Amino acid sequence: MKNSSTLVLVGGFGFVGRNILDTIAGSEEFSGLAPVVIDDMSNAAPGHEALDLPHHKGGYESRGALDFLAGLEDTGEGRIFVFLAGETRVAESKDRPLDFIEANIAEPSRFVMEAVQPGDRFILISTAGALFDGSFEVRLDSPYCPKNFYGATKAAEEMILQRLVELRGGSFGVIRMTNVFGRFSDNKKSAIHAFTRAAIEGKSVFVNGDGGQTRDFIYAGDVGYGIATMARRLRDGEEVAPVNMLGSGQSTSLMDVIAAVEKAAGKPLAYEKIPATDLLATEPRDVIANGEDVRVLLGDRITPFDDAIRATHDYYASRG
Numbered sequence: 652m653k654n655s656s657t658l659v660l661v662g663g664f665g666f667v668g669r670n671i672l673d674t675i676a677g678s679e680e681f682s683g684l685a686p687v688v689i690d691d692m693s694n695a696a697p698g699h700e701a702l703d704l705p706h707h708k709g710g711y712e713s714r715g716a717l718d719f720l721a722g723l724e725d726t727g728e729g730r731i732f733v734f735l736a737g738e739t740r741v742a743e744s745k746d747r748p749l750d751f752i753e754a755n756i757a758e759p760s761r762f763v764m765e766a767v768q769p770g771d772r773f774i775l776i777s778t779a780g781a782l783f784d785g786s787f788e789v790r791l792d793s794p795y796c797p798k799n800f801y802g803a804t805k806a807a808e809e810m811i812l813q814r815l816v817e818l819r820g821g822s823f824g825v826i827r828m829t830n831v832f833g834r835f836s837d838n839k840k841s842a843i844h845a846f847t848r849a850a851i852e853g854k855s856v857f858v859n860g861d862g863g864q865t866r867d868f869i870y871a872g873d874v875g876y877g878i879a880t881m882a883r884r885l886r887d888g889e890e891v892a893p894v895n896m897l898g899s900g901q902s903t904s905l906m907d908v909i910a911a912v913e914k915a916a917g918k919p920l921a922y923e924k925i926p927a928t929d930l931l932a933t934e935p936r937d938v939i940a941n942g943e944d945v946r947v948l949l950g951d952r953i954t955p956f957d958d959a960i961r962a963t964h965d966y967y968a969s970r971g
């Protein structure tokens with residue numbers, strides 16, 4: 652039996668990181684991965700205090716984070732980085748574009764130059780929706796055509812970090828995700844989370860446009876499993892593709908999201924349609940990931956949409 656490999660989750664106490672940690676803690680399959688977390692706590696999901704694992708609370712770009720990495724035991728197996736940090740709000744990227752360059756390109760680049768060592772493996776978490784214009788089914792080899800500034804920074808980040816990681820003697824892979832929803836999303840402002848919280852609290856929501864825009868929504872538990880699986884395959888020396896995608900392979904409109912949230916809540920959700928013309932012009936109308944491509948990491952382990960909405964509703968309902 653090999654030693655465990657250190658799995659460094661940068662931004663690991665946030666929404667997706669917490670789902671990865673949950674997966675790893677819950678299954679023998681991932682016992683070869685020893686997670687550690689670097690997180691500035693700006694988006695930490697509740698309950699991280701109870702997690703018993705090595706961590707550094709502070710920005711990954713700070714000296715303290717690099718010292719933390721240097722102080723970890725060398726298992727002789729090399730490290731696997733999962734880089735989750737960054738700006739993700741499509742709607743905000745047109746208002747403060749330079750923040751997105753700093754958070755999605757400049758700071759991650761500096762981190763790679765300082766932290767990555769020969770033999771390390773680096774997984775960048777990226778977006779499947781925002782890299783493309785929404786006019787075709789997204790495939791692993793689809794050419795970049797972002798419609799918004801956020802997507803442009805993620806495309807640039809993928810290209811730049813790949814080169815930098817390789818310059819540092821590491822190996823690079825990317826996992827692009829469609830719209831993720833589910834447990835530990837307390838700080839997320841995205842549609843399903845906003846709608847679920849509003850349904851529980853009896854509040855009203857805004858629907859941009861006609862609500863006919865579609866997204867490929869994927870349950871966060873599946874995303875946690877998919878990312879942990881890529882890390883586990885790297886650790887075991889299995890062949891992995893440089894570009895990977897996590898999605899459900901199904902498309903759901905915003906109005907269908909409302910119907911599913913109402914079903915889970917057992918009551919109607921009040922909403923108001925607003926034009927939001929400027930914002931909609933910068934978004935893909937439809938996002939769907941190719942069904943075969945998402946099975947590379949997930950196989951058939953894709954949670955049905957209604958079950959995942961119910962689990963999300965129950966998570967919020969239980970939090971009171």
Ligand SMILES: Cc1cn([C@H]2C[C@H](O)[C@@H](COP(=O)(O)OP(=O)(O)O[C@H]3O[C@@H](C)[C@H](O)[C@@H](O)[C@H]3O)O2)c(=O)[nH]c1=O
Pocket residue numbers: 739740741742778780781829830831840841842843845856857858859860864866905934
């Ligand atoms: C939050 C919200 C969204 N919308 C609309 C905007 C979009 O057309 C659609 C989906 O919006 P969002 O859920 O915000 O996601 P989005 O489709 O804008 O996509 C993004 O999702 C983010 C979570 C990721 O970080 C990004 O990487 C990207 O995938 O719903 C509303 O109409 N009302 C709302 O209250």
